[in-house]
Amino acid sequence: MKDSRQDVIRLALMGATGSVGSSVLDVCRRFPERFQVEVLAAHSNDSALLPLVYEFRPALVALYDEKAAGRICPDLPADVHLLTGPDSLREALGQVPLDHVVFATSGTEAIPALLDALDASLDVSLANKESLVVAGQWVMPHIRHPHQLRPLDSEHSALWQCLRGESLSSITKVWLTASGGPFLDFTPEEMKRVTPADALSHPVWSMGAKVTVDSATLMNKGIEIIEAMRLFSLPLAQVDAVIQRKSLVHGFVAFVDGAVKALVSQPDMRLSAAAALAFPERLLLEESLALPDPWLWNLSFEKLDGSRFPCFRLAREAALGGGGAPIVLVGADEVAVAAFLNGLITFTAIGDVVEATLSSLGGETPSTLEDALDLLDRSRQYARSFVCGSRAERRYLL
Template identity: 40%
Template sequence: MKKISLLGATGSIGTQTLDVIKSHPDKFTLEAISIGRNIDLGLKQINEYKPKLVSVQFKEDYDKLLKEIPKNTKLFYGNEGLEEVAANNDADILVNAVLGSVGLKPTLSAIQAGKTIAIANKETLVTAGHLVTAEANKFNVNLLPVDSEHSAIFQCLQGERLQEVDKLILTASGGSFRHLERSQLANVTVQDALNHPNWSMGAKITIDSATMMNKGLEVIEAYWLFGMPYEKIEVLLHQESIIHSMVEFIDGSVIAQLGTPDMRVPIQYALTYPNRLDLVGKKRLSLWEVGKLHFSKPSFDRYRCLGFAFEAGKSGGTVPTVLNAANEEAVSLFLNGTISFLEIEEAIEKALNWHQKISSPTLEEIQHIDKEVRTFVKKVMVK
């Protein structure tokens, strides 16, 4: 029986994690959860899964839930609450499924408490990969990928030697606008951008998929997870999302992980590693029904955010922190109608050009820069 703490229980990854836990009640128990803004769904989850510890984002939600949850459930709120959930003494595994750099400190707390980390929060590694991996090594903690692409690479590498890897190939659907030319993106709407052709994801990740920043962040994440130089990480457009990623070896062999688009597969593998369980309600992959698979190379001229990510990763230091913070703020401004779709990349470029890099930042410096960049983006983009 594995005991799970879950950050981001009401989000897309969070709800699918709970689905996996529910499917195998003899294998998993839910010890603690954090809830975002969807308090009604969170209350249903509390009543169904009965976690011992719950954290909410805001004090007003804390006051509301305090009257409605079981008396033996401990309730917290804010950033301190996230850390309470993450470092819960009763849990074996932390599933980090929150959005954004808010997941960084809770992850470090969980590592220091000796928890295995199932990481779906790519911003944690993008923002402070050097700190997270150093702490994981220090406390002998596994970082198990939940993103479908990194899980695919992780699975392809089982039994293999990293020094014999020639290339990591991350596949990308291309997002909501993959069939549009750059000139056609000027007037796309938020609703257009949220209409992802393959995956059911939250709003922020769906927008990141449309700009290809999501893939750029995954490139940086792959660098930290697998210790592979950026020159050996490639991105390949693959619109069917059947091949989730590939590894090419020095002898020319390529190993790929395939499956239907279902995030429960990488979630469950992270929870059961190194074993596998039957996935309840799974859809089998039938290649004869798919018929054809399509591939193409992405252009940095078409997908500028992908190019920004490669540049930021290679620059290192605080530059990826700036990339992530500027993107989060710009996507938020797009979602609330303040800026246009193409202005997302404009905001990121301005922030990257404005910033003065620190090569080996501390946690405090990272947190300061994160706030500073968000303020900068609002100042230069809000008319």
């Protein structure tokens, strides 16, 4: 861990080509005297990664996909070293001096590198939900010092910032906020006609396809509740979500004395990225990120109706059930969203796939990280079988 008073923080960024990675790099771009990007890593998007390499000139580049690495290799600067394959993230962490590692990837492939970073006492900023929902009970014990693990998602960052200087024992409840996605006012019949293009049109945030669909089903908010439980060691009874359509309020924390703290800001990932990277300081960001005067905020809140959004209800049920249920939820949702985007199932069938998979496998309780990852894979397999079976049944009925 580097002393916050030192001038330059040496960074590794895992997931450099995604939306969160782009926000992190924009902060680094604005404060070159504060941040030196030493490692850029991506899964397979070599075409987006290459211009970033020339802009930030890292010492190392890591690409999980070996074909992508083969494409980018001839065009890399001579002084940039390339790593590739499943272990490239872990190798990168051990080859250059670092102070801070940002995990802006999706999936579980980065979990070993995350554990390595924590064990090395490096500061970590995390926007990888799977790491905590699937492997939280094995990840959290590796935290070596307070604030070593810093949430990047805007909602969890809001809670984390509200809790600075506070004791976790003084919390009575926390609320995450949700914009509600594009279908908050849709009728059940309208929901059945939602297309992938409709679902990918989020009213506030610009994100990857999977997260955007999860935001439309509100599965994302349910998964974020589980993530908050892991991050802040809270039971489900103390974690909830509320609709705030403008996405100006990102989270609330209520305390035992009746006081409530909330974080209010523009819906821009650069704010939570800057809070995590520069902690405990705050960076002077551009004026366009400032909020207007408070009398123009016009804030209002709505109860989140789990009966209209079954994916949110299923996520809460998985959180309550504990054990392997959150793992099964993640695996089934991953397959269901992909099936929807590929035109294999309807939007409303996403919840059906998840519910069926939870009913079959949600009662299992893994005892090791390896068991958890195996359960995740079996959940994906079951969900694929369910999708194929439901499609065959529909053809038969037709």
